[in-house]
Amino acid sequence: MSFTFNENANILWVDFLANGVRLANENEQLKLLENAVHTGITHLIIDAKVPFGQTTYPSNYGYHISSWSDDRFIMWEDRDFLDEFLTKAKKYDVKVLANMDVFSEGTTASKDGIAYDKEDWKVTFYNDAVSSESNAAEYKDADTIFVNPIHPKVEAHELNILKEICMYDLDGVVVDRCRYPNVYGDFNELSRKGFERYIGETIENWPEDIFTINEEKAIEFGKLFPKWTEWRANNIKTFVTKARAIVKDHVPLFADYVGSWYPLYYSEGVNWGSESFKPNLAWTSDTYHVSGLAEQLDFLMTGCYYYEVTKEEADKNGRPDYWYSVEGAADISLDVVNGSIPFVASLFLKNYQGDPEQFRKAIRMCKEKSAGVMLFDTVYVEEYNWWDILKEELK
Template sequence: MIVPENTNILWVDFLANGERLADEQEQEKLIQNALDSGVTHLIVDAKVPYGQTTYPSKYAYHISSWSDGMYDAWKNRDFLAEFLAKTKGTTLKVLANMDVFSEGITSSRDGMAYDKNEWQVTFYNDAVSSESNAAEYTDSATIFVNPIHPEVQVYEQAIVKEIISSYELDGLIIDRCRYPNIYGDFSDLSREKFESFIGEKVEKWPEDIYRIASETKAIQYGKHFGKWTEWRAVNIKTFVHDVRNIVKGYNSDLLFADYVGSWYPLYYSEGVNWASETYKPNLDWTSDTYHVSGLAEELDFLMTGCYYPEVYVEEAVTNGRPADWYSVEGAANLSLQVVKGSTPVIASLFLKDYQDHPEQFVKAINMCKEKTGGVMLFDAVYLENYEWWSYLPDELKKK
């Protein structure tokens, strides 16, 4: 299946919407609003950032198992199936989202990462490996597992197979298919695999990868840093390739896509090269062969988060942003530049960036649709909270 031009995607994040959407009338209302607004595709969470599934899984914990009881209303229920039943017969395409390598939450210690401690990412050193940092950011509660741990890969791929074989979907989206940040993974397994990748022993581990400045905490690149960034990105590309084969092997008509941040010059921190494999970046952290890790060709389309309140490049410059790609327009331009036409790009918006500024929200939608194959709106909860559904029909239905 090829994603059509003028694709308008609405993400329905379970953690943000789950309590409200336990009421099936609210589900019907959301679906009708989406249809009336010109939305073409819904993304519905199948596996949330803390590892629980919104459907009954043979492998993962159900969302209702969360120990704080927040989602007790979903006990013995199937979020994905309920949405699919209500969209059947409509023009909406439904894509299931799977958060891949995030498998636990620090606040309640729920998740597979706590059952399988050996799966957890090993961080650079004690200074960055406290539980508050064992996640994407210091204020995040998400625990990640090591993407190259063989048991992790078997587990995540089993869930992929379960999702696509259990439901009549139009496609699969992967999110958080990456490392948590620059500090992971420094396990013995990662050292062994990296040394095999470069064909030599790392004499000073981890200092030959990088050092952390004692005062500024800045990363100071070591002699192997360029190959390290390449190796991590190759690991993610290899996993994405394997998942694509699973999806297409089951049903070649299923769409397969990834969701990433648009800030390409900084995204090495997450260990992902979402560019085309023909794009050769010349940045201070890249190796000569970094381009081989590009994964855009593995995807039917790519969503890049253009998460900036500034819409136009001129706004970013005027507001003193570090670069012009700190804007929706600049981020879309950068996304297209590095993907090089290898797969369709759909620029994506974080609606909270425009709180109290609906006129800026409308401009951002128009910019995404002007520059790329459509727009993805994250997330449905803000359309409800800000009462912004009325702004969509005129914008989304434009060709």
């Protein structure tokens, strides 16, 4: 039941929201598997729970993908995508991992998702701690609604779904959106009391002692912000630790997908680095490293989501820093993980639309710098007809 992560992995992500209608045709599922194996893909990641909270299998806890009010995925009614795909995949030499979008539970576009039935689960944003207007979205006008990671019922809900996913014959489980929506959440009373317990004192000025927003709408860190970021990251680490225990009882591999922009990752409230990595940034406490969660994973994928491949290109194109490039993002990922686990540099294929040569360069850089490459997403491989490129670069 156990195997170590293949450190020359070619991983292809299959986002259900983008591919689910096409893959409702079971011949398309077979076609995907055949193309993947033919081009050298070693791992496929398929969605078990999508960014708006719906599951692609029948769940006792979540809402099935066919329940969407706009009938977008009605063709999946009474069907189990995980079972269908995994049954077919057994005949192919490829590992299949299931992705779970963790703390995202609704969509503003159609008001679907469990967050609309469990209003007290929703994230409360900074301004809402004062003005009480909230939709709990990831950012202004975003579709994705987030729930509070430390709400006991939220944690129980997500872990129950994870247990269901682990009952399938999978090679691994990936968690995504296992984080806060952004720096503005969560600021409800549950979070305030939890943070006060963590620091052992009552907050004098709430929420201003965490941060304030100036006239230019920029954040100015308050005296408690470094401990706040540590506390938030520890909350995510606590969940990931519990999730790991569940996964590793049933499934060989456990992984996380995060953004590579570590110097700005206080916004997401996750320390995806090693406990041995001690950052010295304006927003980190002296003990921030205790929140590092890398050691809980078998491998980590970091989104190196830049058109520029080299650090030289980033500098030439006026990027703010070297890590605004695939190479730089990989370098900072290596520093932060600090040799604790393998990491896989990950590409957003839409960045290279119309520029297949830059895409090739990006693949090569990922494979040179990391334990492989992760390609997001299958829909762009299909749209740009890039299967031949994958075969040439991955084989």
